[in-house]
Each structure stands twice: as C-alpha cells, then as structure tokens.
Amino acid sequence: MSSETRVTAGLLVIGDEILSGRTKDVNIGAVAEFCTDLGIDLTEVRVVSDDMGAIVEALNALRERYTYVFTTGGIGPTHDDITADAVAKAFGVPLPINVEARALLEARWAQTGTEVNAARLRMARIPEGADLIVNSVSAAPGFRIGNVHVMAGVPVIMRAMLEAIAPTLEGGRKVHSVAIDAGVGEGAIGGPLAELQARFPDVKMGSYPQMGKGTTELVLRSADEARLAEAADAVRDIVAQAHRKAGIAPPDAE
Amino acid sequence: MSSETRVTAGLLVIGDEILSGRTKDVNIGAVAEFCTDLGIDLTEVRVVSDDMGAIVEALNALRERYTYVFTTGGIGPTHDDITADAVAKAFGVPLPINVEARALLEARWAQTGTEVNAARLRMARIPEGADLIVNSVSAAPGFRIGNVHVMAGVPVIMRAMLEAIAPTLEGGRKVHSVAIDAGVGEGAIGGPLAELQARFPDVKMGSYPQMGKGTTELVLRSADEARLAEAADAVRDIVAQAHRKAGIAPPDAE
Missing domain, CATH: 3.30.70.600 (Ribosomal protein S10)
Known part of the structure; x- marks a missing residue:
C-alpha cells in the first residue's frame, strides 16, 4: 500500500449553514460512498464557513496532500457564494465570465423563462484554465482546475456532478x-x-x-x-x- | 467581533466508517446545533480516519486555533479505537487505567451482567490530568483535557455527553x-x-x-x-x- 499506488481524496464542504446546524450535510456520505465504489480512498473531510481565508487555506492544504479534491457548496448566485473566487485565488488565476458556462445557463433560462441578471451571471464566472463540470439538473456548471473538482452544495445536483466526473477519475478499480x-x-x-x-x-x-x-x-x-x-x-x-x-x-x- | 470576545469551536470526527460511507455521520449537525444554542461559533469540522498520525495532527491544529475542541468516535473497546491514545500522545501524557472510570464501568457491568475483560477495560484508559465526562447512557466515560472534549461516536451517547459538558462551557449566551x-x-x-x-x-x-x-x-x-x-x-x-x-x-x- 505505497503512496504511489493509493488513490486518495480530500473533501471540502463549504457553507455557514452546515456549521450553524441549520442544514444537515448529506454530501459527505454521498462522496464517501462514491469514492469507495471507485476504489478511491477518501482520507479527510473538512467543513469550513463561507470565508475567503478559510476556504483558500483548507483548499491549499487538501490539494497538496491528496490525489483528488472535491468541494461542495458556495457556487450559487448570492453574495455569500464565494467558492469560485476562493478557488481562483488559491490557484492565482483570474475569474472571468466563461462563454461556454454563460451559454449553458442562458439556454436553460430561456427554457424556464428565468430572467438573466447580474446575480445569476455570477454562476458563469469560472477560473481561467478550468474545465466545466456538467450540471444535468439545473445547468449552472461546476468546474475542475488542477486536481480540484468544484461542485454544487444541493445534494441532487452534487450527485449529478459526481456522475459527470466519474469517467475522468482514475480509481483503484475500473467502473x-x-x-x-x-x-x-x-x-x-x-x-x-x-x-x-x-x-x-x-x-x-x-x-x-x-x-x-x-x-x-x-x-x-x-x-x-x-x-x-x-x-x-x-x-x-x-x-x-x-x-x-x-x-x-x-x-x-x- | 474581535477574536477576544468570540467563542469558537472545532470538531474532529474520527472514524474509518464515516470516510468509507458505511456509516452516515449525524454528529456534525448535532454539535453544530448545540454550539449555536450556546452562542459558540463552530468554525471548522474535520473528519479523519482511525489513524494515529492523522488524529494527532488534526487535534493539534484545532486545539491551537479554537476556544474549544470536540471529538467524536474512537473510544470504544476494539483495537481500532485509538482516540484516547492519540489524545495522550498529542498532549504528551501517559494513558493509565483511571480508577474512577474503571469503577463507573464495573458498577454498570455488574448491573447488566457484562463480563470484565481486557478489551472492555481499554475504555477505562484516560490521559493523565483529564477530567471524566459522564456517560449517562452506557457508563463508558469521555474526558476533557485542556480545551479538548473527547466524546463517543454513538449519536445518543455523544448527545448525552454534550449535555454533561454544557454547564462547563463559556458560551456567548448563558443557557x-x-x-x-x-x-x-x-x-x-x-x-x-x-x-x-x-x-x-x-x-x-x-x-x-x-x-x-x-x-x-x-x-x-x-x-x-x-x-x-x-x-x-x-x-x-x-x-x-x-x-x-x-x-x-x-x-x-x-
């Protein structure tokens, strides 16, 4: 079981609502099962608040240590959704509106009759150099940069994003x-x-x-x-x- | 909101079964609600496996950073219950059989007709200098050393231990x-x-x-x-x- 052959993962759960107890996390269990199924060793989980310093520090600690990092939460349209900002800061890259993400969102909004506004367009901001993670449920994408996979906090969307990235992960077992x-x-x-x-x-x-x-x-x-x-x-x-x-x-x- | 007046807490959840997804954690939500009720700001949670190095490292990081640290899990009778060992190591103190803990356990075992054996007596090992945390449910005590409160992982026992320590905590609000x-x-x-x-x-x-x-x-x-x-x-x-x-x-x- 040398460190070369073990595939490891760290999970970062982001959100004040988890730490206040208002929302009960169910994503830790879902990510844990997902990793077990794929032969990936989920080694550590951290939960931090919607705080720039706390997210950047935890993210940098986890991404240096584990093969993969997953994050959940903080990619919605409101002011306290700062995960994309924190990831861009941790990687030292800009956070522009991503053309592909914007197109995905606008196509879905056209179907649902949802107004395009500045708050919603926050969800199209993606760190430069990141790949999108498809969100089959509500369109607002997650993204992968380096070994970090940034996903939504809403459990059904989070699980759909896990399915989207599963084929891109090298687990201990082919699934x-x-x-x-x-x-x-x-x-x-x-x-x-x-x-x-x-x-x-x-x-x-x-x-x-x-x-x-x-x-x-x-x-x-x-x-x-x-x-x-x-x-x-x-x-x-x-x-x-x-x-x-x-x-x-x-x-x-x- | 200076760091002098804020009362903060870190939670360390210990157990392979949480990271494999076999057991779904419910203690994070319970500790979060408990802290919110007492006006304590739960600032960070970490989940680590039953691994000596991982527990000691996380424990030392959290206890230096927050007013209080709570741990759940790893104080049962089996070989993989190493939380007491890890806490003793982190504090640099011995881990003898505690006379008071042993008496509590033996009194309960006498009532329930449970045999006293070496595995069960592991639960009476308490780091030197620690105070016991009463376990009204199954007798096996938790303990407090410094700002670290070591509790069981079984949710009903964990919550009973939270009640036992509540009066000893200085929260932002008197409860x-x-x-x-x-x-x-x-x-x-x-x-x-x-x-x-x-x-x-x-x-x-x-x-x-x-x-x-x-x-x-x-x-x-x-x-x-x-x-x-x-x-x-x-x-x-x-x-x-x-x-x-x-x-x-x-x-x-x-």
Whole structure:
C-alpha cells in the first residue's frame, strides 16, 4: 500500500449553514460512498464557513496532500457564494465570465423563462484554465482546475456532478456507467426503479431530474460490465412501460 | 467581533466508517446545533480516519486555533479505537487505567451482567490530568483535557455527553438546563415528549435511555429560565402520567 499506488481524496464542504446546524450535510456520505465504489480512498473531510481565508487555506492544504479534491457548496448566485473566487485565488488565476458556462445557463433560462441578471451571471464566472463540470439538473456548471473538482452544495445536483466526473477519475478499480434519458419525470419511474435497485445491489442507480425539461437522467454504475448491461436492459424496460402508461411514443432503439 | 470576545469551536470526527460511507455521520449537525444554542461559533469540522498520525495532527491544529475542541468516535473497546491514545500522545501524557472510570464501568457491568475483560477495560484508559465526562447512557466515560472534549461516536451517547459538558462551557449566551429522571423507558414517554417539544420550540428537550437501568434521563435546555421552568413542569406532568399508566408509585416532589 505505497503512496504511489493509493488513490486518495480530500473533501471540502463549504457553507455557514452546515456549521450553524441549520442544514444537515448529506454530501459527505454521498462522496464517501462514491469514492469507495471507485476504489478511491477518501482520507479527510473538512467543513469550513463561507470565508475567503478559510476556504483558500483548507483548499491549499487538501490539494497538496491528496490525489483528488472535491468541494461542495458556495457556487450559487448570492453574495455569500464565494467558492469560485476562493478557488481562483488559491490557484492565482483570474475569474472571468466563461462563454461556454454563460451559454449553458442562458439556454436553460430561456427554457424556464428565468430572467438573466447580474446575480445569476455570477454562476458563469469560472477560473481561467478550468474545465466545466456538467450540471444535468439545473445547468449552472461546476468546474475542475488542477486536481480540484468544484461542485454544487444541493445534494441532487452534487450527485449529478459526481456522475459527470466519474469517467475522468482514475480509481483503484475500473467502473463502467450507462446513462439513460427516461423521457418522463422522476415520479413516473421512482417506484419500479427502487425495485430494480433492490434486485441489482451491485449496480448503483442514480436518478437526476432535469429541471425545466420534464425528463430524468438515469445513471447506472458498476464494476461488472455484464451486470451493468443486464440492469440497463431492465431499466429500459421500466422506462418503456412508463412511456406506454403516459401515452408517449416508444423511444429509439438506441 | 474581535477574536477576544468570540467563542469558537472545532470538531474532529474520527472514524474509518464515516470516510468509507458505511456509516452516515449525524454528529456534525448535532454539535453544530448545540454550539449555536450556546452562542459558540463552530468554525471548522474535520473528519479523519482511525489513524494515529492523522488524529494527532488534526487535534493539534484545532486545539491551537479554537476556544474549544470536540471529538467524536474512537473510544470504544476494539483495537481500532485509538482516540484516547492519540489524545495522550498529542498532549504528551501517559494513558493509565483511571480508577474512577474503571469503577463507573464495573458498577454498570455488574448491573447488566457484562463480563470484565481486557478489551472492555481499554475504555477505562484516560490521559493523565483529564477530567471524566459522564456517560449517562452506557457508563463508558469521555474526558476533557485542556480545551479538548473527547466524546463517543454513538449519536445518543455523544448527545448525552454534550449535555454533561454544557454547564462547563463559556458560551456567548448563558443557557440553563434541568435534568429529569423519567423512571420509565423512552417508549413510555416518547409520544407525549414529542408533543411538548413542538409546544416549546425554544426549549431543547433531549432524551437519553439509561442502558441496564430501565429509565431515561430527560435534559431540557433554554436561555429563557421562565420558559424552561414551564417546560420542566409540563415534562414532570407527562412523566407522572406515564407512571400512573405503568402502575409506578408517584415520584418524589423533587
């Protein structure tokens, strides 16, 4: 178990609401399970407030020490969402409006009839040199810079972002995934999906509602490709059933 | 808000099971609420594994930085419970069997018919110079040394220990408490107690089953003494009612 072969991770949870007890964190457990599934050793978690100095210091400590760093929280539209500023400061890079992020947000806002304003456009500010992390739920992207992965604090969005970055991570174990666009809302497939999850405990099934699109992205993940394919077929069956019930035309073969 | 007048705290959660995701932490939220109630500013949380180096390093970082440090986890009877060892190492003191801790444990074990063995006696090892923190639930004590308060990881025991140390902490706000021995198990008063908690949102009501004793310690806490007294009377009423129902003689006036 030399330090060369171990893949490690640190998690930084950012938010006054966690430290005051007003919001109970559930992201630590989700990131912990995610890392375990991928053979990544989550070695340390820190929780800090929405404070520039505290975020920069913790971030620098964790990113020097672990293979990967994940952060959750502080990337929303309000004044106390300063995670992007803190990450840019820690890396010593500017924080411009990112053209791609702005386009993603404006496309979603056009669908949902949401007004473009300065506060919302804060969410398009991305440190220079970072790659976007797709947010299939509400469009506002996270980003990766160096070994640091910056994600939303809202649990369902955080989990969708974990699914988005999973294929980019080198874990101790190769994990395969399949994404299925359900074409219906979560309520129409939640029951049968829970039954399938019980039948396939070795295949993790995530469900991510697509705000403003009326559909749900289902992500299946397993180290066992054969079981994954079997589970994916079963999920496609319940999706087809939900479509018939809703009077929707059958999905394409692919 | 100078650093002289602010009362701060750091929390160190210790345990592999949290970092693997097998156990979902609920102590962070409980300590956060506890600190908020007492006017203590919980400033940072760290989660580390059952690793000597990691515990000592995090402990030393937090205890130098904050008014109080709380730790949860790693004080049980098994080989991976090394928190007491790590705290003794961090403070540079020996870790002998503590006579008072041993007596507390042996008294409880006598009641419950539990065998005294070497593994269990690990729980009586307390760093030299530390004060015990009473564990009303299962007897195995926590301890305080310097500004560090070492508590169990089991949530109900952790919360009972928080109640035990509350009167010793200087918060930003004076909080009063009343302890009531219910004389019955939790099941006999849980329902009415929940109704009272809803009626008195400004009085925190904690319920701590006393293992092997068939009774429950109820702890009420509030900054408002008048409301606390009112709530305590109401709790004594439901306790008396539960006693009548169970055919127990009425409790003493006190």
